Amino acid sequence: MTTTEITSGRARIAEPGEGIGLDELQLATRNHGMPLEALRYDVTPPGLHYVLTHYDIPAVDTSTWRLLVGGAVDRPLRLSLEELQRRPAVTARVLLECAGNGRARYQPRPVSQPWLLEAVGTAEWTGTPLAPLLEDAGLSPEAVDVAFTGADHGLERGVEQDYARGLSLAEALRPDVLLVWAMNGAPLPPQHGAPLRLLVPGWYGMAQVKWLTRVDVLTEPFTGFQNATAYRLKVDAHEDGEPVTRIRPRALLAPPGWPDFMTRERFVRAGTVPLTGRAWSGRAPVTRVEVSTDGGATWGDARLAPADPAHPYAWRAWSHDWTARPGRTELLARATDERGSQPVEQEWNRQGMANNLVQRVPVTVLG
């Protein structure tokens, strides 16, 4: 970062070999990832789930907070948290992943939140379905999109805004889209959107609007910054690009053995080493997880835990026994869903979004 930059302009691409800048580090130290050993938990414990906040975590006073449901509806609503909590409640185990996960490994690197691979987590989210609430408000037959606005306020590439995202009406009316007030059985923590956030299972994190203040039904497509400018898949700056939507398939390996403090290189002893991890996809059921223990030269099938019909959007456990021989190698894991496999070579886009390049874990096997 040049210290004379006060506001961010167009997204920048790092020069070849350019280290992480203070601007990227400021984001990395605020936001936090899930250390990959936490893949061991079916449900990510509080505080280990990833968090990405565009601006600040707002201070919301739940006693005076109200959710406004308006726009193209017959009967606008103004609801307290207690009123929302009197509606039917559902708990869903859902994986979330930041659309920028893996960005810092891209070459060249888009300059933004520099995630390696840890921007994930799976929680039990409790809330009330959105669709019946919209029906109670009386949806206009002209409705096409629904806009969700949060209390987090900031400036981004010159646009001052409350964070807001639009969803098509069809997505917003899915029965599994929830307005959520609890995480893992406890009130939503401030950093996860207290008192109320949106949950759109299967979509990347940008759709899961936190600190909700307004739900507006629109008769025209939503054209706000976070849909039209941010969260687009494009290679050239001048393209419109495709919107980022559902989570692509990914498998992650819990790094085995023990680490070196600074390099994070892994060490294991020769012999049978159980490898374990999780796999998921937000766009189609996961069908296969493969593991390579020789840097990608050969692959073998992992044992994939059966899909749990009660939790279609949770991650699934997998395991694979590795016969480790002394020397240095790289472990890879690759998920396949009904639509395809993770790429082994990067598929670059200039915002570093929806990058599901396979993970590589260097390991030294001690004799």
Place this chain on the structure above:
Amino acid sequence: MTTTEITSGRARIAEPGEGIGLDELQLATRNHGMPLEALRYDVTPPGLHYVLTHYDIPAVDTSTWRLLVGGAVDRPLRLSLEELQRRPAVTARVLLECAGNGRARYQPRPVSQPWLLEAVGTAEWTGTPLAPLLEDAGLSPEAVDVAFTGADHGLERGVEQDYARGLSLAEALRPDVLLVWAMNGAPLPPQHGAPLRLLVPGWYGMAQVKWLTRVDVLTEPFTGFQNATAYRLKVDAHEDGEPVTRIRPRALLAPPGWPDFMTRERFVRAGTVPLTGRAWSGRAPVTRVEVSTDGGATWGDARLAPADPAHPYAWRAWSHDWTARPGRTELLARATDERGSQPVEQEWNRQGMANNLVQRVPVTVLG
């Protein structure tokens, strides 16, 4: 990071202008800081408190876990968590800060966990005093130090180890040193040391050993890696250096207004802007907090909340009304305790430890 480095050797100092490396980023994305807007909470909510783990967060099975108390004692003890929880319990509100807080702002930068200023948090810790337990075990009259060993295992500058720290017997017998099993009224989360950690109020984080497995009474000074090699204040690599011990005074300002996403520059509107923050010291009572709103040219006293005798090791709130005029400026805050003030110019050491250089918050005031 050169990709051929498998294990970390001697701590490295970054070249002038060298960006943050992938090795530092790997630590920054695993460990996490407290976003500074969370200074608003008297007690840091779960998941916002800073976390620094040298190796991995270990998987400890509480049902089989036991704490061993041994070494120079008459009656070695082997205690389950239930047995510990039947002992007298105390809850203490205590601030913790990583000894490396502020490291990434040092010039030149020691290469390690690259904290900016967010490696802090204040929690309510519940546990049982250590001293009566040591007395029950029958302390040898020859005892000089007590070693605390955790379950986290790794390699650091060539030394394979379970994380372990020594404390002088006098410190270990302080009545406020606790063996802790709960944080903010809930069981200790995995990343904070479940099922049991040490709490040494007033000391930097390296003394607060997590995932405790052993407490060993020693008749010779402890010479383990984390006391003898890491956590030393020294300028030249060949010095022995002074040990890092108690937390130096610091004031932090909750950045006012709203941020730019990427630069984190702050924006406020001209007029009266209330500035708030926290101040603390682990070595002596805080006596004063000063604020500069003109980049350090002039300083004014902040209103410092009275010390709470029930919580001598918690942070203290402070506030200051700023009459903001259009333009760009830098806000600074500086704490003074009975032993001295925070430095306005850096006092460099090669591990980037116990650095309490004053914070600077660039702000643009809009007309």
